[in-house]
Amino acid sequence: MAPARPSSALQRRLDDFAALQSSSRRSTTPVVGLSAALVGWADFIYCTPRTYLLTPFSSLGPARANEALLMSRRLGAEELRACGFVNDILAEDGPGFRERVLREVDEWLGAHLRGESILAIKELLRRPDRPLDDAQGVHEIVAGLRCFASGIPQEEFRRLASGEKRHKL
Structure with missing residues:
Protein backbone atom coordinates (compact mmCIF):
# COMPACT_ATOMS: atom_id res chain seq x y z
CA MET A 1 0.00 0.00 0.00
CA ALA A 2 1.44 3.35 -1.04
CA PRO A 3 1.81 6.01 1.66
CA ALA A 4 -0.79 8.78 1.69
CA ARG A 5 0.09 11.94 -0.15
CA PRO A 6 1.02 14.74 2.28
CA SER A 7 -1.86 16.90 1.09
CA SER A 8 -4.49 14.23 1.84
CA ALA A 9 -2.80 13.34 5.14
CA LEU A 10 -2.74 17.01 6.09
CA GLN A 11 -6.40 17.39 5.15
CA ARG A 12 -7.39 14.39 7.30
CA ARG A 13 -5.50 15.78 10.31
CA LEU A 14 -7.09 19.21 9.85
CA ASP A 15 -10.54 17.60 9.60
CA ASP A 16 -9.90 15.51 12.73
CA PHE A 17 -8.68 18.57 14.64
CA ALA A 18 -11.72 20.66 13.63
CA ALA A 19 -14.16 17.87 14.48
CA LEU A 20 -12.66 17.33 17.91
CA GLN A 21 -12.47 21.03 18.68
CA SER A 22 -16.15 21.66 17.91
CA SER A 23 -17.73 18.40 19.10
CA SER A 24 -20.84 18.64 21.25
CA ARG A 25 -21.14 14.88 21.92
CA ARG A 26 -20.60 13.24 25.28
CA SER A 27 -17.85 10.69 24.99
CA THR A 28 -16.38 8.25 27.47
CA THR A 29 -13.34 6.48 26.13
CA PRO A 30 -9.99 5.10 27.15
CA VAL A 31 -7.09 7.36 26.25
CA VAL A 32 -4.31 5.50 24.47
CA GLY A 33 -1.97 6.64 21.71
CA TYR A 52 -0.79 8.53 34.34
CA LEU A 53 0.00 10.80 31.43
CA LEU A 54 3.11 10.47 29.33
CA THR A 55 2.32 13.10 26.71
CA PRO A 56 3.01 16.85 26.53
CA PHE A 57 0.17 19.23 27.35
CA SER A 58 0.62 22.99 27.53
CA SER A 59 -2.60 23.34 29.53
CA LEU A 60 -0.82 21.72 32.47
CA GLY A 61 1.06 24.97 33.01
CA PRO A 62 4.56 25.81 31.78
CA ALA A 63 6.48 23.83 34.42
CA ARG A 64 4.48 20.60 34.05
CA ALA A 65 4.27 20.94 30.27
CA ASN A 66 8.05 21.39 30.04
CA GLU A 67 8.62 18.31 32.21
CA ALA A 68 6.24 16.24 30.09
CA LEU A 69 7.46 17.57 26.75
CA LEU A 70 11.19 18.05 27.21
CA MET A 71 11.92 15.34 29.79
CA SER A 72 9.19 12.84 28.80
CA ARG A 73 8.23 12.75 32.49
CA ARG A 74 5.29 10.59 33.50
CA LEU A 75 2.59 12.55 35.40
CA GLY A 76 0.41 10.55 37.82
CA ALA A 77 -3.27 10.97 38.66
CA GLU A 78 -2.69 13.11 41.78
CA GLU A 79 -0.40 15.50 39.88
CA LEU A 80 -2.93 15.72 37.06
CA ARG A 81 -5.68 16.62 39.55
CA ASP A 88 -11.67 13.90 39.69
CA ILE A 89 -10.02 10.60 40.49
CA LEU A 90 -12.61 7.85 40.91
CA ALA A 91 -11.78 4.73 42.91
CA GLU A 92 -13.73 2.44 40.58
CA ASP A 93 -11.67 0.57 38.05
CA GLY A 94 -12.69 -1.75 35.24
CA PRO A 95 -16.33 -1.99 34.12
CA GLY A 96 -17.67 0.12 37.01
CA PHE A 97 -15.59 3.14 36.04
CA ARG A 98 -17.59 4.04 32.92
CA GLU A 99 -20.92 3.72 34.74
CA ARG A 100 -19.67 5.89 37.61
CA VAL A 101 -18.46 8.61 35.22
CA LEU A 102 -21.74 8.58 33.28
CA ARG A 103 -23.75 8.74 36.52
CA GLU A 104 -21.70 11.68 37.78
CA VAL A 105 -21.96 13.57 34.48
CA ASP A 106 -25.72 12.92 34.34
CA GLU A 107 -26.09 14.32 37.88
CA TRP A 108 -24.29 17.52 36.88
CA LEU A 109 -25.49 17.85 33.29
CA GLY A 110 -28.82 16.03 33.45
CA ALA A 111 -32.29 16.95 32.26
CA HIS A 112 -32.41 19.98 34.59
CA LEU A 113 -30.08 21.86 32.20
CA ARG A 114 -30.69 22.93 28.61
CA GLY A 115 -28.20 21.54 26.11
CA GLU A 116 -28.42 24.64 23.93
CA SER A 117 -27.43 26.83 26.87
CA ILE A 118 -24.48 24.62 27.75
CA LEU A 119 -23.21 24.69 24.16
CA ALA A 120 -23.66 28.48 23.94
CA ILE A 121 -21.72 29.02 27.18
CA LYS A 122 -19.01 26.62 26.01
CA GLU A 123 -18.68 28.56 22.75
CA LEU A 124 -18.42 31.87 24.62
CA LEU A 125 -15.76 30.47 26.95
CA ARG A 126 -13.65 29.12 24.10
CA ARG A 127 -14.15 31.92 21.58
CA PRO A 128 -11.24 34.16 22.74
CA ASP A 134 -6.75 26.96 15.21
CA ALA A 135 -3.35 28.34 14.21
CA GLN A 136 -1.51 26.15 16.71
CA GLY A 137 -3.40 23.08 15.52
CA VAL A 138 -2.24 23.70 11.96
CA HIS A 139 1.36 24.29 13.10
CA GLU A 140 1.36 21.05 15.11
CA ILE A 141 -0.09 19.04 12.23
CA VAL A 142 2.45 20.40 9.74
CA ALA A 143 5.33 19.82 12.18
CA GLY A 144 4.12 16.27 12.79
CA LEU A 145 3.91 15.55 9.07
CA ARG A 146 7.42 16.97 8.53
CA CYS A 147 8.74 14.77 11.32
CA PHE A 148 6.99 11.74 9.81
CA ALA A 149 8.36 12.56 6.34
CA SER A 150 11.89 12.78 7.78
CA GLY A 151 11.66 9.18 8.98
CA ILE A 152 12.24 9.91 12.68
CA PRO A 153 9.15 8.05 14.01
CA GLN A 154 9.83 5.08 11.75
CA GLU A 155 13.41 4.85 13.04
CA GLU A 156 12.26 5.02 16.67
CA PHE A 157 9.68 2.28 16.07
CA ARG A 158 12.36 0.18 14.40
CA ARG A 159 14.58 0.60 17.46
CA LEU A 160 11.71 -0.39 19.76
CA ALA A 161 10.81 -3.43 17.63
CA SER A 162 14.42 -4.63 17.52
CA GLY A 163 14.88 -4.27 21.28
CA GLU A 164 17.61 -1.66 20.76
CA LYS A 165 15.45 0.83 22.70
CA ARG A 166 13.05 0.26 25.57
CA HIS A 167 9.81 2.24 25.96
CA LYS A 168 8.91 3.93 29.25
CA LEU A 169 5.50 2.27 29.36
Whole structure:
Protein backbone atom coordinates (compact mmCIF):
# COMPACT_ATOMS: atom_id res chain seq x y z
CA MET A 1 0.00 0.00 0.00
CA ALA A 2 1.44 3.35 -1.04
CA PRO A 3 1.81 6.01 1.66
CA ALA A 4 -0.79 8.78 1.69
CA ARG A 5 0.09 11.94 -0.15
CA PRO A 6 1.02 14.74 2.28
CA SER A 7 -1.86 16.90 1.09
CA SER A 8 -4.49 14.23 1.84
CA ALA A 9 -2.80 13.34 5.14
CA LEU A 10 -2.74 17.01 6.09
CA GLN A 11 -6.40 17.39 5.15
CA ARG A 12 -7.39 14.39 7.30
CA ARG A 13 -5.50 15.78 10.31
CA LEU A 14 -7.09 19.21 9.85
CA ASP A 15 -10.54 17.60 9.60
CA ASP A 16 -9.90 15.51 12.73
CA PHE A 17 -8.68 18.57 14.64
CA ALA A 18 -11.72 20.66 13.63
CA ALA A 19 -14.16 17.87 14.48
CA LEU A 20 -12.66 17.33 17.91
CA GLN A 21 -12.47 21.03 18.68
CA SER A 22 -16.15 21.66 17.91
CA SER A 23 -17.73 18.40 19.10
CA SER A 24 -20.84 18.64 21.25
CA ARG A 25 -21.14 14.88 21.92
CA ARG A 26 -20.60 13.24 25.28
CA SER A 27 -17.85 10.69 24.99
CA THR A 28 -16.38 8.25 27.47
CA THR A 29 -13.34 6.48 26.13
CA PRO A 30 -9.99 5.10 27.15
CA VAL A 31 -7.09 7.36 26.25
CA VAL A 32 -4.31 5.50 24.47
CA GLY A 33 -1.97 6.64 21.71
CA LEU A 34 -3.12 9.63 19.66
CA SER A 35 -6.17 10.17 21.86
CA ALA A 36 -3.78 10.91 24.74
CA ALA A 37 -2.62 13.93 22.78
CA LEU A 38 -6.21 15.06 22.21
CA VAL A 39 -7.75 14.51 25.64
CA GLY A 40 -6.93 18.08 26.66
CA TRP A 41 -9.86 19.24 24.51
CA ALA A 42 -12.35 17.42 26.74
CA ASP A 43 -14.62 19.50 28.95
CA PHE A 44 -14.43 17.05 31.85
CA ILE A 45 -11.80 14.40 32.53
CA TYR A 46 -12.09 11.61 35.11
CA CYS A 47 -9.45 9.02 35.89
CA THR A 48 -8.56 6.15 38.20
CA PRO A 49 -5.78 6.30 40.81
CA ARG A 50 -3.51 4.26 38.49
CA THR A 51 -3.87 6.78 35.65
CA TYR A 52 -0.79 8.53 34.34
CA LEU A 53 0.00 10.80 31.43
CA LEU A 54 3.11 10.47 29.33
CA THR A 55 2.32 13.10 26.71
CA PRO A 56 3.01 16.85 26.53
CA PHE A 57 0.17 19.23 27.35
CA SER A 58 0.62 22.99 27.53
CA SER A 59 -2.60 23.34 29.53
CA LEU A 60 -0.82 21.72 32.47
CA GLY A 61 1.06 24.97 33.01
CA PRO A 62 4.56 25.81 31.78
CA ALA A 63 6.48 23.83 34.42
CA ARG A 64 4.48 20.60 34.05
CA ALA A 65 4.27 20.94 30.27
CA ASN A 66 8.05 21.39 30.04
CA GLU A 67 8.62 18.31 32.21
CA ALA A 68 6.24 16.24 30.09
CA LEU A 69 7.46 17.57 26.75
CA LEU A 70 11.19 18.05 27.21
CA MET A 71 11.92 15.34 29.79
CA SER A 72 9.19 12.84 28.80
CA ARG A 73 8.23 12.75 32.49
CA ARG A 74 5.29 10.59 33.50
CA LEU A 75 2.59 12.55 35.40
CA GLY A 76 0.41 10.55 37.82
CA ALA A 77 -3.27 10.97 38.66
CA GLU A 78 -2.69 13.11 41.78
CA GLU A 79 -0.40 15.50 39.88
CA LEU A 80 -2.93 15.72 37.06
CA ARG A 81 -5.68 16.62 39.55
CA ALA A 82 -3.45 19.10 41.42
CA CYS A 83 -2.72 21.06 38.24
CA GLY A 84 -6.38 20.98 37.17
CA PHE A 85 -6.00 18.63 34.21
CA VAL A 86 -8.47 16.04 35.54
CA ASN A 87 -11.73 16.85 37.31
CA ASP A 88 -11.67 13.90 39.69
CA ILE A 89 -10.02 10.60 40.49
CA LEU A 90 -12.61 7.85 40.91
CA ALA A 91 -11.78 4.73 42.91
CA GLU A 92 -13.73 2.44 40.58
CA ASP A 93 -11.67 0.57 38.05
CA GLY A 94 -12.69 -1.75 35.24
CA PRO A 95 -16.33 -1.99 34.12
CA GLY A 96 -17.67 0.12 37.01
CA PHE A 97 -15.59 3.14 36.04
CA ARG A 98 -17.59 4.04 32.92
CA GLU A 99 -20.92 3.72 34.74
CA ARG A 100 -19.67 5.89 37.61
CA VAL A 101 -18.46 8.61 35.22
CA LEU A 102 -21.74 8.58 33.28
CA ARG A 103 -23.75 8.74 36.52
CA GLU A 104 -21.70 11.68 37.78
CA VAL A 105 -21.96 13.57 34.48
CA ASP A 106 -25.72 12.92 34.34
CA GLU A 107 -26.09 14.32 37.88
CA TRP A 108 -24.29 17.52 36.88
CA LEU A 109 -25.49 17.85 33.29
CA GLY A 110 -28.82 16.03 33.45
CA ALA A 111 -32.29 16.95 32.26
CA HIS A 112 -32.41 19.98 34.59
CA LEU A 113 -30.08 21.86 32.20
CA ARG A 114 -30.69 22.93 28.61
CA GLY A 115 -28.20 21.54 26.11
CA GLU A 116 -28.42 24.64 23.93
CA SER A 117 -27.43 26.83 26.87
CA ILE A 118 -24.48 24.62 27.75
CA LEU A 119 -23.21 24.69 24.16
CA ALA A 120 -23.66 28.48 23.94
CA ILE A 121 -21.72 29.02 27.18
CA LYS A 122 -19.01 26.62 26.01
CA GLU A 123 -18.68 28.56 22.75
CA LEU A 124 -18.42 31.87 24.62
CA LEU A 125 -15.76 30.47 26.95
CA ARG A 126 -13.65 29.12 24.10
CA ARG A 127 -14.15 31.92 21.58
CA PRO A 128 -11.24 34.16 22.74
CA ASP A 129 -8.75 31.30 22.31
CA ARG A 130 -10.18 29.89 19.07
CA PRO A 131 -7.93 31.79 16.58
CA LEU A 132 -4.79 30.83 18.51
CA ASP A 133 -5.97 27.22 18.93
CA ASP A 134 -6.75 26.96 15.21
CA ALA A 135 -3.35 28.34 14.21
CA GLN A 136 -1.51 26.15 16.71
CA GLY A 137 -3.40 23.08 15.52
CA VAL A 138 -2.24 23.70 11.96
CA HIS A 139 1.36 24.29 13.10
CA GLU A 140 1.36 21.05 15.11
CA ILE A 141 -0.09 19.04 12.23
CA VAL A 142 2.45 20.40 9.74
CA ALA A 143 5.33 19.82 12.18
CA GLY A 144 4.12 16.27 12.79
CA LEU A 145 3.91 15.55 9.07
CA ARG A 146 7.42 16.97 8.53
CA CYS A 147 8.74 14.77 11.32
CA PHE A 148 6.99 11.74 9.81
CA ALA A 149 8.36 12.56 6.34
CA SER A 150 11.89 12.78 7.78
CA GLY A 151 11.66 9.18 8.98
CA ILE A 152 12.24 9.91 12.68
CA PRO A 153 9.15 8.05 14.01
CA GLN A 154 9.83 5.08 11.75
CA GLU A 155 13.41 4.85 13.04
CA GLU A 156 12.26 5.02 16.67
CA PHE A 157 9.68 2.28 16.07
CA ARG A 158 12.36 0.18 14.40
CA ARG A 159 14.58 0.60 17.46
CA LEU A 160 11.71 -0.39 19.76
CA ALA A 161 10.81 -3.43 17.63
CA SER A 162 14.42 -4.63 17.52
CA GLY A 163 14.88 -4.27 21.28
CA GLU A 164 17.61 -1.66 20.76
CA LYS A 165 15.45 0.83 22.70
CA ARG A 166 13.05 0.26 25.57
CA HIS A 167 9.81 2.24 25.96
CA LYS A 168 8.91 3.93 29.25
CA LEU A 169 5.50 2.27 29.36
